[in-house]
């Protein structure tokens with residue numbers, strides 16, 4: 001696609017979808033259609049950008065001249081909709097997760113390959129300023145070979161805020177296994193170092209009895225998890241995610257010749273670089289803490305949500321479509337990161353035993369895993385398959401359901 005005219009974009013899911021609508025024009029898109037089964041939300045988002053509103057995905061796919069679609073629907077339902085959009089000849093940018101089972105990952109990769117269209121995994125955290133600078137430093141050899149990394153995505157919610165985001169007792173946020181929301185912690189490390197996950201040990205952190213919010217409203221999963229990931233090349237990564245106290249995200253990378261990290265406090269764009277320069281000619285300061293410059297498009301990025309990340313995901317998607325290529329966060333990286341969460345839940349249920357992350361770039365691995373639909377999703381789990389919580393089946397109490405109903409009504 002050589003022309004510079006805006007690419008005609010459809011948005012599926014009007015809640016998170018609003019962030020894509022906000023960035024669309026700056027990234028070279030025109031939002032022509034919005035689809036949400038919640039007609040009010042869909043119509044109001046569509047009216048705000050002069051687009052058509054639909055309640056049904058098939059209607060969205062049939063919108064005249066549509067070229068690309070954002071999947072911002074439920075967390076665990078992206079892959080089947082991505083496959084349908086690709087088969088309809090559309091480019092796809094998908095929110096996390098890319099796939100909810102290993103078998104869905106195989107089907108998604110093969111659908112992208114068969115379509116010849118661009119698929120982008122919408123991981124926005126790697127494009128925050130500090131993470132882009134650490135990628136530059138790593139590629140310039142400033143810290144040597146990647147040895148160990150840490151990534152954190154911590155997002156606590158009070159009970160009232162939680163029920164606004166999970167308005168029904170079966171909403172994905174009430175039951176999601178605590179290892180599944182891992183891509184915000186892992187993606188920056190893959191982006192900075194270029195490495196891939198090979199195997200995981202999963203640890204789930206159950207809710208404390210004295211948590212003043214968690215037990216007030218329906219939860220049938222667990223609040224948080226820690227995952228140790230062995231990366232190709234031997235480095236180890238520690239990921240910490242989800243509903244813990246201490247809101248924020250953080251990245252730390254140790255190399256053979258230095259350390260770099262995003263600051264934990266103060267300006268979140270700042271980077272700390274430490275190089276003791278042991279056994280080598282000193283060629284600069286031992287320690288620097290500084291605010292880097294945006295590598296590109298800084299003005300637009302600075303205005304976007306998630307520290308600029310919401311701009312860059314769409315921007316790279318547009319560039320890949322125009323160039324007939326795939327972005328850095330392509331279907332393979334999107335699926336690999338999603339499999340880390342799935343396999344870490346398997347590991348947590350087995351006492352943190354190591355579980356391999358299948359490399360679905362390899363065709364023989366696809367054949368081994370294409371029928372793997374192991375899933376703790378309460379709506380699709382088969383007899384003998386696990387529950388979302390490592391504690392087993394949890395049923396919301398009448399008091400939790402009543403509290404949630406009261407909070408929702410009060411918030412309206």
Ligand SMILES: NC(=O)c1ccc[n+]([C@@H]2O[C@H](COP(=O)([O-])OP(=O)(O)OC[C@H]3O[C@@H](n4cnc5c(N)ncnc54)[C@H](O)[C@@H]3O)[C@@H](O)[C@H]2O)c1
Nearest residue numbers: 013014015016035036037038055072073074075095096097
């Ligand atoms: N990258 C980020 O920073 C970030 C931030 C927020 C959310 N997200 C991701 O974005 C996705 C959406 O998040 P959310 O908070 O908006 O979720 P949500 O569950 O609150 O909203 C999903 C929306 O999709 C609509 N929808 C779902 N299935 C549909 C269907 N079959 N037909 C029509 N409409 C349908 C729902 O009505 C709802 O309005 C999730 O995957 C979430 O993880 C990412």
